[in-house]
Amino acid sequence: MKAVVRVLIALLMSLMPVAARADDQFRLLVIATPSKYHYEYIPVARDSLDRLAKLHAFAVTWTSDPAAFDSDLSRYAAVMFLNTPPEQLNEGQRRRFETYMRAGGNAVVVHRAAIVPPGAWPWFEKLVGRSFVNHPMVQTGVLQVVDRTFPATFGLPDRWIWSDEFYVTDNPFHIAINPVLNADETSYDPTRIWPGQVGHRMGKDHPEAWFHTFEKGRVFTTLLGHDVEMYRDDRYLQHLLGGIYWAATGRGQVR
Template sequence: MKNRRLTRMTRTLAAGLALATLGMPDALADNQFKLLVLAIPNKYHYEYIPIARDSLERLAKLHAFELVWTNKTQVFEGDLRQYAAVMFLNTPGEELNPAQRAKFEEYMRAGGNAIVVHRAAITPADNWPWYEKLVGRRVGVHPMLQTGVVTTVDKGFPATYGLPERWIWSDEFYVTTNPYNVKINPVLNVDESSYDPRKIWPGQVSEPMGKDHPIAWHHRHEQGRVFVTTLGHNGEMYRDPQYVGHLMGGIYWTATGLGQRR
């Protein structure tokens, strides 16, 4: 009888350990890194927010990273060192006050990293030159949203994995200049023969950039990595698997420095 009781206890204990072990991977899984996303609604970009947030939260769960989403710039007054990267999502740096700007500059000088998406690349000229250098280009005007052909420049960069060499996409293809002579590494270009680069609103003028028209790039600023994509104008884009994959590739490289083929 005693042996039967011991056997039953042993089986019960073994079953309990098995169940506990099955639950351990989720319970003990560590996030790989922490990403801060600043997304403030503005006149032209607000409907994207719930869609982009949902997509990014799904990416965070799928790829095991922690996502901190905010529309409050006060987060820049805290400890930014906890974040592997900071994403400005359709929210330019001009939203930060002088003290918050100083904290972000300090973060980048200490090896922090930044991701700039679409509208976040547009900031008033000479308002914050340091941020313009971080972006790497100054956005002048942008033609109306049109369908064009995006071309892959760097097949070895994670933000292009899964994209074809020529990609049909509809967006505002920003026209940029380089007043601070910043060296960038183009990731995607747009073929200006595939849309009308002069098609713009009355009272404005848009001129073609020519063969070299980067719309996504990466470079170093201070001691950190910077990834910029000027794509992402409307909400539905954040449901598109190819665009979301493009973003994830940029997040992955910016936060970790990994994944780039040489």
């Protein structure tokens, strides 16, 4: 009799993950491919985002292989490019992602994924909302919350001390974005850069995270997230979660 009970308990426990998956609110595809300066973060980010997914009842599909874009993307509420060079997608994969966005798909772009070599994929540069110029060395600076109504700023202080590569961008395609975090250039040295490069100042208009709509979908971009330890930081993870939540559902913004 005891053996039968143990078998029944084991059977019920094996079914529990299936039941939990049935309650997922949405599914997120995360592509995280290693690059020269971004690879150590992957296992840490995966563990942290999986934990957030379990806590907040959504599903995450992880991949490092662009071949994931050869399959049906419509089952995902959003696609997250996590430090992944977008030019790694081949032409067919790029077209499938474009089709996904034109059908109402959504995107989250994190740090290195916002860098597109000039002319490599102009459509993706427009999706990001800004084009990468360069960045200074990692420094401690202050980020200013400029939009308290957006979920990616909930829980952040008005002035957030953070250490990162504060990307410099421009707007050659004249894309309208809604900044949520600005870098305060008086709090670090934008010209502290490697020999042979020239550091640029952007002034007061220096967005480091923003949102906008593109094609028929929602896009959240954050330029933060260079170092592996950031993916253990609760405030940074809350920032990411807010962007994911809005991109995937369209909810959470204070009207």
